Amino acid sequence: MKLVDNIYNLYRDKLVGEEEDVPAIVMSLLHGQSKEELLQWIQEMQETEIYQMLGLYLMEMLRMKMAEEGVGDVRPEPLRQQRYH
Incomplete structure (x- = not known):
């Protein structure tokens, strides 16, 4: 932090x-x-911060992938559509 x-x-x-x-x-x-x-x-x-960072990244990327593929009711929010890399 x-x-x-x-x-x-x-x-x-x-x-x-x-x-x-x-x-x-x-x-x-x-x-x-x-x-x-x-x-x-x-x-x-700290180790916990690295886990949090990677966890948030993976969750957002999976949400975006699910939305792109039309899986379930996952809809990307405008902020989630932005890629920072």
Whole structure:
């Protein structure tokens, strides 16, 4: 959570409380980062944070895949349709 706390503190004064804040911040942070830099962030995370990160990623990607394939009643929300990679 240290990474999230640091990011939040960095952008605290720029947040207006709208959902669009989050994708804009994430895209800004990821833009231009190398694989090595991203792996360094992961190295600094606690094990539970890595599980949470990977769990959220896998859930969202499976939801998107199910929606693309028309499986069940899964419908992607507009935010879920955005890919950050």
